[in-house]
């Protein structure tokens with residue numbers, strides 16, 4: 001049964017979001033961060049995208065690992081955070097993971113503990129609630145959920161199928177995972193607590209049937225990215241780092257070649273042919 005975190009913490013999380021928005025992303029002050037979250041995370045940490053368990057045929061074996069944060073590592077004389085994002089997960093899960101890890105990076109737990117030292121919470125639940133509040137702001141979420149809901153409401157009722165259609169549409173707007181959207185619908189009073197048992201069943205068999213239906217609905221609506229992981233293999237700045245390591249001879253040639261192969265990087269990203277200057281216009285040279 002989904003319980004979530006102590007309700008007294010919600011206003012603090014909201015204040016924290018206002019604070020980080022004004023500190024880290026003033027340009028995004030009034031828009032939903034959605035996939036901009038990955039870009040923000042890339043500014044805050046070295047992000048490694050790698051598909052772990054992408055081709056496993058058995059859905060039971062599907063990647064359980066969404067991603068994680070490494071503690072700050074000394075990296076070329078600088079303390080850097082590293083975040084791993086599993087790109088065998090669909091984009092909505094990658095984005096939710098990124099927001100969750102930003103909560104850790106921005107130390108929401110410290111902020112909370114300073115202001116509410118007596119309230120106990122589970123840190124992972126706290127970060128996930130932060131991700132939900134950050135990616136699905138209350139007002140915007142209510143606006144969209146009401147709009148989609150009114151399309152399906154018949155005699156004051158919504159069928160399970162219609163509810164799945166609404167959830168699919170919300171997943172596509174906010175780029176958030178199924179479960180997170182269902183919880184948000186509950187948190188903001190669109191569905192009752194009992195509805196969670198319908199929508200997030202505990203029996204594995206029921207869960208699979210539901211997930212298959214959501215996938216069919218996503219196809220019907222043209223939301224392919226919600227079904228198909230991008231399998232991205234990328235690490236911010238890796239190509240430059242490997243070029244530098246090769247020049248300085250501080251890493252063996254075999255290791256450099258291995259990393260380039262693994263991340264599908266060419267041997268020479270910036271060769272002579274591409275060093276030619278491009279004539280710029282008036283605004284271009286500012």
Ligand SMILES: [Zn+2]
Pocket residue numbers: 100101104124127
């Ligand atoms: Zn976490």
